[in-house]
Amino acid sequence: MTAGRTAGIFGGGSGEYASSTPSPAALEAVRLGKRYRSTWALRDCSLTVPAGRVVAFVGPNGAGKSTFLHLVAGLIAPTRGSVRLFGEPVGQRAEALARVAFLAQDKPLYDGFTVADMLRFGHHLNPRWDDSFARQRLTELDIPLNRKVGKLSGGQQAQVALTIAVAKRPDLLVMDEPLANLDPVARHDVMRSLMAAVAETQMTVVLSSHVVSDLTNACDWLVVLNRGQVQISGEVDELLATHRLLSGPAELADGVAARMPVISDSRSERQADLLARTSPGTPWHDPRWTASGVSLEELVLAYLRRPDATSLPHPTLTLS
Numbered sequence: 001m002t003a004g005r006t007a008g009i010f011g012g013g014s015g016e017y018a019s020s021t022p023s024p025a026a027l028e029a030v031r032l033g034k035r036y037r038s039t040w041a042l043r044d045c046s047l048t049v050p051a052g053r054v055v056a057f058v059g060p061n062g063a064g065k066s067t068f069l070h071l072v073a074g075l076i077a078p079t080r081g082s083v084r085l086f087g088e089p090v091g092q093r094a095e096a097l098a099r100v101a102f103l104a105q106d107k108p109l110y111d112g113f114t115v116a117d118m119l120r121f122g123h124h125l126n127p128r129w130d131d132s133f134a135r136q137r138l139t140e141l142d143i144p145l146n147r148k149v150g151k152l153s154g155g156q157q158a159q160v161a162l163t164i165a166v167a168k169r170p171d172l173l174v175m176d177e178p179l180a181n182l183d184p185v186a187r188h189d190v191m192r193s194l195m196a197a198v199a200e201t202q203m204t205v206v207l208s209s210h211v212v213s214d215l216t217n218a219c220d221w222l223v224v225l226n227r228g229q230v231q232i233s234g235e236v237d238e239l240l241a242t243h244r245l246l247s248g249p250a251e252l253a254d255g256v257a258a259r260m261p262v263i264s265d266s267r268s269e270r271q272a273d274l275l276a277r278t279s280p281g282t283p284w285h286d287p288r289w290t291a292s293g294v295s296l297e298e299l300v301l302a303y304l305r306r307p308d309a310t311s312l313p314h315p316t317l318t319l320s
């Protein structure tokens with residue numbers, strides 16, 4: 001668990017700072033890089049996320065997701081580049097760090113403490129602490145306040161950790177794999193609780209996950225990290241609106257691929273199935289092809305299979 005000057009689920013906050021500082025972007029990374037000895041975990045990562053979004057960081061094992069989130073939370077320092085949160089460089093001011101709650105992969109709770117002890121601890125450390133929210137939420141979830149944390153199920157522990165992080169009333173909640181090791185029902189419940197908290201508070205949320213299907217209805221901004229680089233960063237609706245699954249004659253596929261970026265290309269002797277990036281609002285007129293929408297999962301998988309493909313801010317080629 002981390003407290004004090006670094007952001008943690010118990011880190012202190014400052015209401016005065018939050019109300020007096022304009023927030024052009026919740027998160028801005030510029031050419032961010034992190035090297036561990038000879039290994040670059042992240043390289044040249046630039047992205048901007050507006051405030052109020054629920055951002056999913058997705059990528060394969062070792063892509064750099066945890067490293068990115070630890071840099072955002074100010075828990076480690078970049079080797080290159082910078083991160084700004086709400087216009088402030090991370091790590092420069094205690095007040096800026098205090099606006100962030102970080103929920104680590106290993107749920108920073110003390111097994112020997114009761115749930116009520118954990119709430120008292122959070123209350124003690126956080127000027128913005130919302131005790132009635134925390135107690136009401138845990139009561140609604142039927143989590144006994146007098147139970148020791150070590151005696152709770154994994155799903156209940158995840159809910160307690162999330163409650164403490166939200167009760168801190170952060171402007172930015174960063175969660176590294178909050179759904180790891182939870183069964184499907186617990187994953188669904190935690191995401192539902194998170195969405196309720198977002199609707200109530202309008203905080204910005206950044207979370208990482210391997211399971212894209214868990215994020216489909218929850219996240220409105222997608223970042224795909226692959227091999228330490230940002231492959232996609234954008235609004236989910238816009239990404240879905242600018243990608244099409246095209247099915248048509250294989251002999252015409254090269255012509256289509258010459259006109260627009262093709263992320264995945266599957267061909268048989270007669271038919272080609274292409275996942276292509278198009279311009280928003282541009283209809284597909286060619287009757288020899290059928291064009292259909294893609295799911296978030298199809299889109300992410302197609303990019304992950306093509307680490308050289310990117311979708312960063314705007315497509316440059318259009319359909320004709």
Ligand SMILES: Nc1ncnc2c1ncn2[C@@H]1O[C@H](COP(=O)(O)OP(=O)(O)OP(=O)(O)O)[C@@H](O)[C@H]1O
Binds near residue numbers: 062063066067
């Ligand atoms: N403390 C560290 N020391 C050395 N190398 C590290 C350290 N932390 C991460 N790495 C390396 O940096 C790279 C990115 O790791 P990171 O944990 O950020 O990826 P990830 O996307 O979160 O992976 P996973 O999904 O498996 O949790 C990997 O090659 C990893 O081995």
